[in-house]
Amino acid sequence: MPQLKRPAPYNATIPSASLPDIIFTLLIFFMVVTSFKQFDGLPVIVPEAKTTAKIDAGKRDIAYIWIDKRGQISLDDQPFTEESVADLVPILFERRSANPKTVISLKADRDCRMKIVTDVQQQCRKAYTLRVNYTTRFKEEG
């Protein structure tokens, strides 16, 4: 009877030579998808609301309008005043024509007056950008 041959010891190792490449890929992925703050905007303190919810739209669909308590308006870092508020219409209309899903994110200061907010809303209506989101902070029940 022939002698039984012992099976050769099997060397099982995961090749780790490509580990840096995998991590590099991950790194590049994160670097690409990371979107840093696009616009500086105006310093505002937004009001609180219990019904705060996430905007149902992608980042590219959102047009940001800031209104600070001194009555300054900023659309994507372009400044406007209460007098030149009508200039918002062509810009908003263009954005809406390019992307019908455009949502206005209104970041108004809690201490600003309704007159200016309504003025801005009227311009949005004229430009047919009817979806508006008032940026708020989530408020705990109470």
Added chain:
Amino acid sequence: MALKRAKKFEAEIPTASLPDIIFTLIIFFLVTTTITSDKGVSLTLPEFSEGQEMVKLKKDMVLNILIAETGDIMVDAEILANRGELLNRIRTSLEEKGKDAEGKYLKIVSIKTQGGTLYNDYMYVLDQVKAAGASKISIAEPEE
């Protein structure tokens, strides 16, 4: 005397720690990245029409809320003594007319402000109206 040849020097950068360095970078990006999700209260504005469109509505189908410059809230021509009552007032008023087939309240809530009303007060009222479950919200032109 035989000159001894200089020993061959092998210069190599150690690459064993390369993954660790890249890991550190990844962790840095993961931590510093703030995926700012835009949050807020959504509303769809009515279409713009030259001159106010007159829509005839039965008076009892609308709940009128007026926010004065002073911050006083008036619900159906009655000034609220306490802001905390607002939510219940809206709820009871909405219940009066019931819901439609889709489970939405039939009653319309109209929010009217004055030019000098604080945005914060307006957002407070809008928040309460939303919390009460109203789906038909009308934003009236402010009074001068």
